[in-house]
Amino acid sequence: MEWLYEHREGFRLEPDADPETGFLDRFKPVGEVAMICKVLFREGVAGSHQVDLARRLLDHLWRDVLDGGRMLEEGQRREPISPVPFDVYLPFWEMGYRQPHVDRAVRLNQRLDSWSAMEMRPVRRLGLSAFEQRFGLTPRIPVEEAAARTWLARAPEPWTVEGYAAYDVTHTVFHLTDWGARPADLPPATADYLATWLPVWLDDWLDLRRWDLLGELLVVDACLERPTLDARAWRGFAAAQQPDGAMPAVRGMPEESDEDAVFDMVYHPTVVAAFAATLATSRAFSRLVGARPSPGATT
Secondary structure, X not given: OHXXXXXXXXXXXXXXXXXXXXXXXXXXXXXXXXXXXXXXXXXXXXXXXXXHHHHHHHHHHHHHHOHHHHHHHHHHHHOOOOOHHHHHHHHHHHOXXXXXXXXXXXXXXXXXXXXXXXXXXXXXXXXXXXXXXXXXXXXXXXXXXXXXXXXXXHOOOHHHOOHHHHHHHHHHHHHHOOOOOOHHHOOHHHHHHHHHHHHHHHHXXXXXXXXXHHHHHHHHHHHOOOOOOOHHHHHHHHHHOOOOXXXXXXXXXXXXXXXXXXXXXXXXXXXXXXXXXXHHHHHHHHHHHOOOOOOOOOO
């Protein structure tokens, strides 16, 4: 969390982006950090310094990057059917940040047939349905129906998983468990499939030193009702983290002089590291006291 806060200026939008490039391209990092801060507050295992940094980072992102939510409103105006402003807004909304114009736009656009007709990857559709549900809306495509279309739901041959499929696996688990809040919501057949093959995948991506993906798989482990908290994977993952808290995506830190370029390559694995450490610590504490993970935990 220290590295993310110290490099908070790296979270930047491009209001004058060329339409072909896309105004919304820079929004994703903001939403990802907000989601992980929500998890950190929910699990209640972070120290007071970490919690304070997370709160200050959130305030900066909402006030200075999103301009109090007005940039989300502008994004929705430019691309009315894009789910990106909603994706970013939801975790802020759940933590008490409000922008009435975005609220109204989401509720209006969600009723359009184009909202449910948008073509997207199955795991992306699952995420949108889960987000609608969290926002208090009836998903246009039920969560169960969307989940059944994903790679993970079909339990394919485990040796066929590669980078894109592995990220689809991790996000399917995130959406079905509400980012680790409800491990019991993972279908039993899916949980059994992961219990069998996740240890193998952890070994593979540890050996390849693909830290970003390894971190997401460690989160998946912590989203299971009986996590392994794999010691070898965690030792390797922790050793890759830099003294200042930054986490490289693959192998070592990028050799770049441009600070913005380094930020863009490093912020996501660093966010993932914070997510993984928070959930794993919470699960380890739960194991010590013999309790199940509580979705209502607070700091």
